[in-house]
Amino acid sequence: MVRTTIIKKTLRVPTSDGAPGDGAAVARQLDAALIRSGFKAGRDLLEHVGALADAEEFAAEVVRAVKELIGARGQHNPYFKEFPHNVPDTLTFWWECVRDALEQGLEPTNNLLDLPKYGRVQHSYEEMLRAHDELIPSLKDRVTVVHLGGTLEEEVQRLFEELATSPIPLAENDRMLLGELAVLGDDGAFDVPVRENRAILNAARLVAQRPLKDIDTVTDVLRLAAEASGGDVTLEEPTRFRSFRRPERRALLGALNEVAESKLGDIGQHREAWKRLGERLHPHEHPFERAQDVFAVARREKVARSFAGQVEMAFVNNDVERAAEILSKAPGMLLRQVDRLLRNGAPNLAALVETAVPEVSSRVLISVLEHLSNRTTPDTARVFATRARRVWIADDERAPLDPAQVAAIVEVVENELVRRLPEYSELVVDDEVLDVVVPVSGTEEGFGVLPRGSKLWFDGDVLRFFVHWRQHVKRTDYDLSAVLLDENFQFQGHVSWTRLQQDGAFYSGDVTDASDGATEFIDVHRDAVNARYVVPQVNVYSGEGFDEVAESMFGFMSRDLDQMGKPFEPSTVRARSSMRGKGKVALPIMFEREGDTWFGTWLHLYLRGSAWGNRVEENRDIVKLIAAAALRRKYFTVTRVRDLFARKESTKDAPAIRIALARDESGSVTTVAELGKLLSD
Structure with a gap:
């Protein structure tokens, strides 16, 4: 199962540890089966299979994985057997369904679902196949190469590190996969920039009774508890916390006790979740005073003014300079509030942004650039989408931002991204990726x-x-x-x-x-x-x-x-x-x-x-x-990355960089999914 997951996720096939032998015939069969699905085995994979004595099951697993990847495992049998040919007129078809019911002696009905012929495929999959001619191959058909990887253990660790060190938040399916791999992989020697990923790794450590790492806010502990309870590590959905064992309770409370007191203001954002978690952790059974303060703040027995609350108070008082001053102490939040500060006439904002950008993640900088590129002209509507991809629409009642002020901030942010770009001797960008958006969050599997x-x-x-x-x-x-x-x-x-x-x-x-x-x-x-x-x-x-x-x-x-x-x-x-x-x-x-x-x-x-x-x-x-x-909408695409590279002088002795949709056999390609790491400092 792990091998199949790795093939689907990476198009790399972990090596087999089977006995050597003559598998040349199986290698040819593997390549033919992959070609029928729009894939092709790389030379390294064919050579590996051709040198195995018992290669049949190994090759079959590769074929199963790529078929699952493109959705070809099931039998896709349409209702109309000859589709797209001979699709009937709608009313004619409905009348046929009614007539069929009458011929069976059933009472007439206004509900199509009550008709025996409606909604239920009337032919077998084999009958549907006989109604269609064979596909005539075309040069336009897709061909995707599947490569040989390392050993299963090496590929598990490689994928684990790729997910854990992602500079952008993972999609739900990848978060689940990271949690599974955290039990198998070694998590000791790399940096984990995304807090949700830290919580997933810490949940595995908690269960294994290993020391927790990288916790510096109270919300880190809440995410960890949610993940360890099988809940939502993003905290967007409420979690039903499980009963924790005594060593786990002590570890969680100990982590809370080490968080700086200045971070207690974050508790109000998830007050109800903290109260539910307190019922499971029994904080007064342990000698951790600051951890006890966390739950006292959640119960409103103690007051802790949040950083965001200070900012809101300044805006309420129409003191935009004070708001900007407070935000300057939190660079990421300052960049996220740039639009609001511009609308309220914050002075010297470009200078504040210039001071802040070195401390802000590349994904936030990219998001700000994309946002500002859409704010100098009015729009008919605002389309909002949550991280769960649910969408709603509202009228855009904001006044457009001043182009000159926007341009000043854009220049500052772009200069920082140019500074972060790696040294290169030559840049090659495939045409097919120029209009691909640089990812700042995970996408669907x-x-x-x-x-x-x-x-x-x-x-x-x-x-x-x-x-x-x-x-x-x-x-x-x-x-x-x-x-x-x-x-x-x-x-x-x-x-x-x-x-x-x-x-x-x-x-x-x-x-x-x-x-x-x-x-x-x-x-x-x-x-x-x-x-x-x-x-x-x-x-x-x-x-x-x-x-x-x-x-x-x-x-x-x-x-x-x-x-x-x-x-x-x-x-x-x-x-x-x-x-x-x-x-x-x-x-x-x-x-x-x-x-x-x-x-x-x-x-x-x-x-x-x-x-x-x-x-x-x-x-x-x-x-x-x-x-x-x-x-x-104007998006931050690979074209813009190419333009940023053009502002950075090439270096003779640096490696060449190629940006493409997929890796080639040379292994030197940077895929679109990896651009986040390319832009990270």
Whole structure:
């Protein structure tokens, strides 16, 4: 299981410790199987497999891992057997379902779900395959190389360190993986910059009764207790704390006792969580006075003025100079409050920022630059997204910032990032990554997934996207839909279970039960559809949410009309993303049609939706606003990183740097996911 996880996460295959022998035939079979899924074995991997006596199971595990990565393990069987061909008219299809029920002697009903033929696939997977010709390979099909790694122990440690030392907060799936690897890896010799990751590592130390590390705020202890209780280490969701053993209670209280008294002001942010944790830790049973003070502050028996409270008081009193003075003592908070300080006319702000930036993380600096680049012109609406990717929209009532003041701060921040860039002799940036956003937080688990706002382009006569889900306990109905918009983001129509086809877009049919997994597709023919923008969405109509089902994913493919093939062809999959958000409507990505090319812009957003019965007709207006805002927003992309490098003189004896989407066999590539470390001081 660990080996499979490493292959999916890194596309590196840990070496086998099997006996040497002749595995040449298995190596050839492995390469052929990978090619059918859009992958190819690197030369090092083929040589390793070819030298194993018993290579069959080793090779089979590699194939299983890459199939799981692109979502090819399940049987993707659409409702309409010949999809995308012979998709019926909507009303005609509904009448067929009614007539089928009448022929079976059933009473007429207004509920489609009561009709035996509706929502239940009427053919086997093998019958669907016989209705489709073989895929004709194309040079446009994706080929991704799988490389040989080190030993299993080395790859576990390597992945553990990559996750633990990430300069940006991890996505939920990676946090879970880090917690699993923390039990296996050696955590002694590297720096962990993100506090959530520190808490995850400390939770493993707590259980193993090893000394805790890197705790300097009370919130560090709260995160640790939440993680050790199986709760939310980000503290965004409430945690039900478990009962801690006496040595664990002593370790947690001892850590609290070492935190500086000036940090007690942070307690009010999570007051209720602290009171619940106090019930589990029994602080008065141990001689730790400052730890006891923590819970006294939580119960309001003692007062501790928070740093943020001092700042708010200064703003309430219209004393912006005092607010700036207080914030200057916390560089990260100062940078996060730059917009507010500018709006309130803070004097000499550029000078304060210049003093602060050396102490601020690169991800905060990048976030500030992206924010300021969108604040000199008014916007029609503000789109907010939480770390859980739930989205809401509000009117933008802020006055635009003064361009000259913004430019002064931007120059200071950019100069700091230029200083942090590594020495280089030559910089090569692949064209396909120029519009990729530099990540400042983790993204959904999957294959080919990029940060929100990233653009990718690809050719193909047909854009096909799909959703696959498998319910956990109760019957679950997800509905794949698409909103069609013109060049002015005006509604042009939609495709869903209520409209099976429109203007070159075709729906594969509604599947309403996913006990064994279910898949729905939508095809959009580039030269037939009239819309400029296509915005897919996945609606939870009934049953389990995205974070409750056993499995849930969205992906897309591209192919030419003459390629034929079955609905799901692994080698044509461009990306596959898990869906684990909290809302009831998922907006994974949006597409733009321009000439012979498709452009995709990743969204990774979830709307709250309704508890039941979500439909595209009910949320299309908010989708229009989100689509327009996503395309109009200016992002901090690799192009901007390239421009920053241009301001730093190259060094003859320094290494060359290449930025690309994926590693090559040379191993000298910096991927987009690694840019955070490249920009870190």
